[in-house]
Amino acid sequence: MTEFDKLMQSAWQTARPPVDGAALAASVHRTRWHQRLRRCLETVLTLVGIALLTRPLFGGATTPAYWLVMPFFVAYLPTVWWLLLRNTQPSPADVAQSVRTFAHTRLNQLRAGLRELRIARFAAIALLAYASVATISAFAFGGPAWQAPARDLLAYAGACALATLWLSRWQGRRRLREYRAMRRLT
Amino acid sequence: MPPLWSQVNAFHPQLWRAVCGYELNPALREELMQEVLLAIWQALPTLREHDRLLPFVLRVAHNLGASHVRTATRAPAPLRLDPVQHDVPDPATTDEAERARSEWLFEALVTLPLRLRQPLMLQLEGFDYGEIASLLGISQENVGVRLHRGRALLKTLLSQEDIA
Numbered sequence: 001m002t003e004f005d006k007l008m009q010s011a012w013q014t015a016r017p018p019v020d021g022a023a024l025a026a027s028v029h030r031t032r033w034h035q036r037l038r039r040c041l042e043t044v045l046t047l048v049g050i051a052l053l054t055r056p057l058f059g060g061a062t063t064p065a066y067w068l069v070m071p072f073f074v075a076y077l078p079t080v081w082w083l084l085l086r087n088t089q090p091s092p093a094d095v096a097q098s099v100r101t102f103a104h105t106r107l108n109q110l111r112a113g114l115r116e117l118r119i120a121r122f123a124a125i126a127l128l129a130y131a132s133v134a135t136i137s138a139f140a141f142g143g144p145a146w147q148a149p150a151r152d153l154l155a156y157a158g159a160c161a162l163a164t165l166w167l168s169r170w171q172g173r174r175r176l177r178e179y180r181a182m183r184r185l186t
Numbered sequence: 187m188p189p190l191w192s193q194v195n196a197f198h199p200q201l202w203r204a205v206c207g208y209e210l211n212p213a214l215r216e217e218l219m220q221e222v223l224l225a226i227w228q229a230l231p232t233l234r235e236h237d238r239l240l241p242f243v244l245r246v247a248h249n250l251g252a253s254h255v256r257t258a259t260r261a262p263a264p265l266r267l268d269p270v271q272h273d274v275p276d277p278a279t280t281d282e283a284e285r286a287r288s289e290w291l292f293e294a295l296v297t298l299p300l301r302l303r304q305p306l307m308l309q310l311e312g313f314d315y316g317e318i319a320s321l322l323g324i325s326q327e328n329v330g331v332r333l334h335r336g337r338a339l340l341k342t343l344l345s346q347e348d349i350a
Contacts, residue, residue: 004341007287012310014288017202017219018212021195028223090253092229095246099304100323102249178253184300185252 049077064142065149068134072127072153079123083116103185110179117168117175124157124164131157188230190239194223197240200311201247206292207307208251218254222247244311245321252300294343302336305329 001009017024053073056062094105131154138150201222202215209215225246233242295303308318315333319326 004337004344007344008291008310008340010284011287011291012203014284015199015203015206015292017198019216021198024198024219024223025191025195027220028227031220031224032227090225090249092225093232095225095249096229096232096242097249098245098321098323099248099252103252106249106253181252181300 046077046081049073053077063149064138064146065152068138068146068149068153071130072157075123075127075130079120083120099185103182106182107179107186110175110182113175114172114179117172120164121168124161128157128161188227190230190233190236191227193239194226194230194243197243200240201243203311204244204247204251204307207295207303208254210293210296218251221254222250225250241313241317241321244308248304248307248321252304290347294340297343298336298339302332302339305332306336306340309333 053070056066060066090102090106090109094102097105131150135150135154138146142150202219205215205219205222209218226243229242229246233239295307298306304322305318308321313321315326315329318329318333322329324332
């Protein structure tokens with residue numbers, strides 16, 4: 001072993017985790033609970049959305065707000081669930097593969113993730129276009145009962161489009177950077 | 187709790203060193219370490235050869251580390267390696283000198299391309315060419331070439347520090 005090797009080896013071995021093993025294990029448990037809670041929250045939100053959508057089937061009144069918002073739920077819920085269930089994160093089996101195999105798998109996942117971001121952007125713009133058409137129609141042909149919910153829908157759709165575009169831009173940059181790094185490993 | 191989880195605790199130093207080779211920010215290091223441990227927890231049931239736990243956990247750490255480079259936008263300038271401080275055998279300053287040398291090594295490693303950095307980190311951890319090749323999914327000849335290039339780059343960085 002050369003002097004250089006000894007120097008590097010001793011420098012390498014010096015590094016130790018700043019927190020003890022018990023604290024690290026506890027933080028892993030906490031993260032697992034957070035993940036479960038988040039998935040429960042997603043399920044509850046979806047069930048609330050479906051309950052609102054199917055309200056007329058159980059005797060609920062079909063107000064103008066319902067007719068305007070119904071397509072929003074019909075388009076929005078399946079898209080969100082599709083994005084969530086497609087799961088672009090590496091699976092436990094993937095991360096235990098060799099680096100080269102993992103890099104190939106991750107590249108495919110990142111490509112799919114970038115495609116999903118494009119779909120999310122398209123969905124948000126389509127919803128905004130729908131809300132604009134609905135609002136113009138409500139103000140041109142509808143009464144006050146239609147105008148207020150149409151205006152609300154346009155506001156929600158605008159906020160939704162802005163948030164989606166911001167999120168998509170931020171996520172897109174991160175995924176592209178990771179994609180470039182992974183491509184160098186294949 | 188998955189079986190073997192208690193044995194993973196013994197490998198925290200090795201996992202930490204792997205994490206340090208990908209991330210320099212202390213807060214992000216801890217975050218990445220937690221991400222690695224969570225992935226190990228989830229992947230442990232897929233481990234068939236129980237005596238190969240260390241290569242298994244390091245594979246997870248290096249895969250997530252390589253994937254983590256998305257947050258590393260800029261490589262910082264390497265820390266100065268102070269030869270005067272390193273040559274002093276005084277026990278009071280030895281710890282400080284070793285820490286500085288260790289930090290220098292990680293900052294120098296982060297500047298290397300991933301293809302050269304990974305085999306170098308595994309060699310520093312004590313793996314031989316065959317094991318490194320199996321962990322990275324490349325041939326032993328390729329491991330040799332990458333190690334040679336990586337070591338040459340590290341030596342250049344070290345000599346630059348010495349001159350400075």
